Amino acid sequence: MAMFTKPKLLFLFFCILSLFLASQCDDNPGRKGQRDPEERFRECQQRCWTQERGERVSPCVQHCQREYQREREKQHRGQEETRDENQGRGKREPEERLRECQQRCQRQEEGQQQWQCQQRCQQEYQREKEQHHRGQEDENQGRGKRDPEERLRECQHRCQRQEEGQQKWQCQQRCQQEYQREKEQHHRVQETNPQREEVKNPYLFESQRFRSRVRASHGDFRMLEKFTQRSELLQGIEKFRVAVLELEPQSFMLPHHCDSETIFVVIRGQGTISIAEQDEKNSFNLEHGDVIRVPAGSTFYFLNRDNNEKFFVYALVKSVNVPGHPQAFFSAGGENPESFYRVFSDDILETSFNTPRDRLERLFGQQQKQGVVIKASEEQIRAISEHASRSTEQTKGEKRGPFNLLKERPLFGSRFGLFFEASPERFEQLRDLDTAVSFMNINQGGMVLPFYNTRSTRLVMVVEGNGRFEMACSHLGRQGRGQWSHGERREQEEKQEGGNVHYQKVHGNLNVGDLLVVPASHPITLIATGGSNFRLVAFGVNAQNNKKNFLAGKVNLWRNVDREAKELSFNMPGREVEEIFQKQDQSFFVAGPGQQRERGEQGKRGQELYLSSILDFVF
Numbered sequence: 239m240a241m242f243t244k245p246k247l248l249f250l251f252f253c254i255l256s257l258f259l260a261s262q263c264d265d266n267p268g269r270k271g272q273r274d275p276e277e278r279f280r281e282c283q284q285r286c287w288t289q290e291r292g293e294r295v296s297p298c299v300q301h302c303q304r305e306y307q308r309e310r311e312k313q314h315r316g317q318e319e320t321r322d323e324n325q326g327r328g329k330r331e332p333e334e335r336l337r338e339c340q341q342r343c344q345r346q347e348e349g350q351q352q353w354q355c356q357q358r359c360q361q362e363y364q365r366e367k368e369q370h371h372r373g374q375e376d377e378n379q380g381r382g383k384r385d386p387e388e389r390l391r392e393c394q395h396r397c398q399r400q401e402e403g404q405q406k407w408q409c410q411q412r413c414q415q416e417y418q419r420e421k422e423q424h425h426r427v428q429e430t431n432p433q434r435e436e437v438k439n440p441y442l443f444e445s446q447r448f449r450s451r452v453r454a455s456h457g458d459f460r461m462l463e464k465f466t467q468r469s470e471l472l473q474g475i476e477k478f479r480v481a482v483l484e485l486e487p488q489s490f491m492l493p494h495h496c497d498s499e500t501i502f503v504v505i506r507g508q509g510t511i512s513i514a515e516q517d518e519k520n521s522f523n524l525e526h527g528d529v530i531r532v533p534a535g536s537t538f539y540f541l542n543r544d545n546n547e548k549f550f551v552y553a554l555v556k557s558v559n560v561p562g563h564p565q566a567f568f569s570a571g572g573e574n575p576e577s578f579y580r581v582f583s584d585d586i587l588e589t590s591f592n593t594p595r596d597r598l599e600r601l602f603g604q605q606q607k608q609g610v611v612i613k614a615s616e617e618q619i620r621a622i623s624e625h626a627s628r629s630t631e632q633t634k635g636e637k638r639g640p641f642n643l644l645k646e647r648p649l650f651g652s653r654f655g656l657f658f659e660a661s662p663e664r665f666e667q668l669r670d671l672d673t674a675v676s677f678m679n680i681n682q683g684g685m686v687l688p689f690y691n692t693r694s695t696r697l698v699m700v701v702e703g704n705g706r707f708e709m710a711c712s713h714l715g716r717q718g719r720g721q722w723s724h725g726e727r728r729e730q731e732e733k734q735e736g737g738n739v740h741y742q743k744v745h746g747n748l749n750v751g752d753l754l755v756v757p758a759s760h761p762i763t764l765i766a767t768g769g770s771n772f773r774l775v776a777f778g779v780n781a782q783n784n785k786k787n788f789l790a791g792k793v794n795l796w797r798n799v800d801r802e803a804k805e806l807s808f809n810m811p812g813r814e815v816e817e818i819f820q821k822q823d824q825s826f827f828v829a830g831p832g833q834q835r836e837r838g839e840q841g842k843r844g845q846e847l848y849l850s851s852i853l854d855f856v857f
């Protein structure tokens with residue numbers, strides 16, 4: 239008896255109590271069972287938001303979603319089975335049931351009714367088949383419980399270990415594609431769910447939010463939804479849209495003009511852009527890193543002159559008519575794309591072209607109906623790109639012609655990363671739009687120290703690799719959705735800030751094709767988490783006189799704050815505050831969390847290695 243100390247007795251009591259409660263539940267097939275999956279899903283999600291922190295929120299929510307799906311399907315199947323059993327035909331195959339059902343119709347019904355009865359049999363059969371199919375898919379996904387991010391990382395590691403050179407790259411591409419596919423599936427599930435997770439984070443747009451704007455056999459033009467459609471917090475960039483243009487090898491995008499100013503940045507491949515004006519024609523060959531402005535209303539066309547590689551371009555589009563609703567005008571084509579000439583009356587066209595109607599019908603009726611991007615022959619490509627020029631030192635700063643972002647001196651960098659920027663101050667083409675284009679490379683395992691842009695909002699797109707970000711936002715904090723899981727921390731904050739300002743931690747994973755809006759003044763950090771370098775291209779709006787203010791590192795803002803001010807700010811001796819702010823002796827980019835100890839030694843040599851890392855750098 240001495241063995242049963244008080245806690246043990248208590249434990250025993252609880253065991254018995256829980257057994258008793260469990261049996262009660264069995265007797266009463268309600269309670270858990272009768273609350274609907276939706277309710278449990280909401281509860282589960284709330285648990286994630288209140289109990290988990292940081293990175294763990296999203297996997298937790300995903301788990302809830304999977305659980306929800308599973309329950310829904312189970313419920314559905316349960317209903318089926320009950321009905322089947324009622325009809326005494328539970329275990330047989332759908333085909334057999336279909337035959338039986340049809341025979342029943344034949345025996346029992348006449349004429350029109352018999353036909354309807356047969357239809358019902360068919361529908362039931364279809365439904366069963368589909369369900370059966372889904373059931374199998376579930377089983378196949380024995381791997382189902384891990385999240386797509388994890389599978390992506392595993393896939394990439396496999397590539398790293400097993401493949402070399404070009405093959406490695408292709409292997410990585412395959413991982414990305416698989417990941418995209420899974421995400422899209424996941425996204426579709428989310429869309430049907432009662433509560434949308436993304437309300438929490440209006441700044442991150444996953445790649446599948448780019449939607450095709452045009453149908454084309456040899457290319458794709460995808461545009462991100464209108465920013466203000468997502469959240470009113472994005473009003474400041476209401477006029478802007480971001481798009482991706484992808485041309486298959488040896489293809490041609492038909493001439494058109496847009497009621498928008500456009501800045502293109504070339505991510506991959508070899509292309510040519512031709513810009514036709516009333517009294518001017520310009521053609522430029524483009525390569526990765528090139529930036530080119532196409533003024534509103536200029537007629538232009540693209541060419542992918544490479545035989546193997548896709549031509550891949552990001553675009554920042556600023557509408558001039560209806561804010562956030564840029565439109566393209568195709569003069570070429572007929573039905574797909576539709577040529578705008580076709581809206582004019584026949585007699586007007588006849589007069590305008592001084593050509594009989596039947597010949598005009600041929601002009602606008604001959605096209606291939608393959609959309610805005612079509613295949614071009616080698617000769618056609620050669621002829622068009624023959625007289626195209628390359629951006630050179632001389633064309634820089636001139637009104638037309640591309641300039642290469644990556645051939646500039648990096649604005650800042652270290653062993654762990656580099657940052658390039660084409661600012662409106664230096665490039666006339668960007669000036670009147672008050673925009674910038676920048677490129678950031680964070681080396682594998684590195685991070686950029688926390689900073690903020692003083693007046694520019696950045697639209698950051700992932701070009702290569704994986705990473706994550708953390709950002710402080712007071713707008714979301716103010717909406718009372720702040721996620722402080724430690725109440726005391728919130729209280730502390732209230733004391734310091736007079737209870738007026740709260741910051742929401744906005745965070746997430748970034749993968750190729752995703753877009754992140756980083757509003758001006760919002761402190762942010764980005765960390766490379768994948769097995770390769772993490773590369774980002776950003777469009778900056780309100781870019782003139784923008785500065786990046788770093789909040790930590792050797793070069794940081796606090797260097798220019800008086801010691802006494804620091805003392806007052808932190809209620810700590812000024813010297814001690816300075817000691818802390820000077821402890822990180824590297825600037826801009828450092829080894830990421832978890833990497834620091836391993837790399838500490840190497841890090842000391844950071845400055846010496848700075849130059850060689852620039853030279854090693856290949857986009």
Ligand SMILES: [Cu+2]
Binds near residue numbers: 712757760
């Ligand atoms: Cu904010």
